[in-house]
Amino acid sequence: xxxxxxxxxxxxxxxxxxxxxxxxxxxxxxxxxxxxxxxxxxxxxxxxxxxxxxxxxxxxxxxxxxxxxxxxxxxxxxxxxxxxxxxxxxxxxxxxxxxxxxxxxxxxxxxxxxxxxxxxxxxxxxxxxxxxxxxxxxxxxxxxxxxxxxxxxxxxxxxxxxxxxxxxxxxxxxxxxxxxxxxxxxxxxxxxxxxxxxxxxxxxxxxxxxxxxxxxxxxxxxxxxxxxxxxxxxxxxxxxxxxxxxxxxxxxxxxxx
Amino acid sequence: xxxxxxxxxxxxxxxxxxxxxxxxxxxxxxxxxxxxxxxxxxxxxxxxxxxxxxxxxxxxxxxxxxxxxxxxxxxxxxxxxxxxxx
Numbered sequence: 419x420x421x422x423x424x425x426x427x428x429x430x431x432x433x434x435x436x437x438x439x440x441x442x443x444x445x446x447x448x449x450x451x452x453x454x455x456x457x458x459x460x461x462x463x464x465x466x467x468x469x470x471x472x473x474x475x476x477x478x479x480x481x482x483x484x485x486x487x488x489x490x491x492x493x494x495x496x497x498x499x500x501x502x503x504x505x506x507x508x509x510x511x512x513x514x515x516x517x518x519x520x521x522x523x524x525x526x527x528x529x530x531x532x533x534x535x536x537x538x539x540x541x542x543x544x545x546x547x548x549x550x551x552x553x554x555x556x557x558x559x560x561x562x563x564x565x566x567x568x569x570x571x572x573x574x575x576x577x578x579x580x581x582x583x584x585x586x587x588x589x590x591x592x593x594x595x596x597x598x599x600x601x602x603x604x605x606x607x608x609x610x611x612x613x614x615x616x617x618x619x620x621x622x623x624x625x626x627x628x629x630x631x632x633x634x635x636x637x638x639x640x641x642x643x644x645x646x647x648x649x650x651x652x653x654x655x656x657x658x659x660x661x662x663x664x665x666x667x668x669x670x671x672x673x674x675x
Numbered sequence: 676x677x678x679x680x681x682x683x684x685x686x687x688x689x690x691x692x693x694x695x696x697x698x699x700x701x702x703x704x705x706x707x708x709x710x711x712x713x714x715x716x717x718x719x720x721x722x723x724x725x726x727x728x729x730x731x732x733x734x735x736x737x738x739x740x741x742x743x744x745x746x747x748x749x750x751x752x753x754x755x756x757x758x759x760x761x
Contacts, residue, residue, distance in 0.1 A: 438743075438744060439742075439743040439744060440743040440744045441743070448743060461744060462741035462744050463744025464712070464739050464740070465739060465744075466738065467738045467739060467740050469684060469687075469704050469706075469738065470687075476710060476741075477741055477743055478740075478741060488741065491744055493744050506719050507714065507719060507739050508741075509712075510713075510720075510721075510722075511711055511712035511739060511741060512741070627744075
């Protein structure tokens with residue numbers, strides 16, 4: 419989005435659409451979809467290197483870390499200790515202090531364990547991390563994350579990979595009004611209108627993976643998401659009209675026969 | 676040729692030279708150091724330390740790097756602890 423950058427902890431992000439890099443057919447498709455999305459932030463997981471088959475290609479052969487902001491996550495961590503370990507490994511493997519912090523509470527819903535999340539965030543902030551926490555749509559938890567030093571908060575729209583869209587727009591709206599740091603709606607988006615809706619509500623950015631990677635044509639969906647986030651952002655800034663129960667004529671009555 | 680010692684690399688046993696360093700191990704595995712994090716017995720090493728840190732019998736080495744992953748990912752994210760990347 420031209421001339422409308424997002425700033426978090428002094429770092430400038432050109433795009434308000436952030437994308438994950440999982441679930442694609444191959445790295446070539448990953449690269450094409452991310453290019454089509456226009457995103458400059460890509461999330462990655464930290465996992466063991468395959469040492470038995472070194473012929474396998476590396477994700478970073480396709481996503482130039484000079485071109486993209488690589489945001490490691492702590493996906494798959496179900497307790498504070500694991501989340502801290504993966505966050506530290508992510509920093510050691512990369513070049514920045516940015517971490518997308520996830521402490522999951524349940525395997526079926528992948529909902530966050532918000533008590534563990536706040537605890538882990540507090541420790542990592544003290545270690546100098548820029549902690550971007552994946553949380554639920556609870557405004558009180560969001561405020562607590564800010565209180566422990568998170569420079570942005572990433573509430574979910576719906577369960578990860580569910581494609582259900584914005585399940586609780588009212589809570590998200592309360593978070594956007596109450597919380598004085600950027601809000602990135604993360605997870606649950608299904609299609610372009612969901613992303614536009616999130617931005618119309620006042621989200622500062624949207625992060626998604628499955629909605630693009632799982633589409634029949636991921637590259638076309640990536641492009642659709644780019645425009646949806648852009649349109650939603652413009653509509654938010656333009657200011658929508660209030661909802662009214664009855665009609666208001668657009669054409670004047672004066673001059674009628 | 677120094678005698679061999681056995682260590683564990685990413686969970687699997689592996690024999691290395693008795694005087695080998697972490698850096699030697701990475702070179703043997705043809706792993707580019709600028710893209711990995713290395714944990715030696717649960718201690719995360721600075722890249723600058725790779726060539727100084729010697730391996731000893733029974734050491735547990737974890738070598739990790741970035742893979743595709745998303746808005747918290749179920750494809751790799753369901754398991755607890757370390758999981759093998761595809």
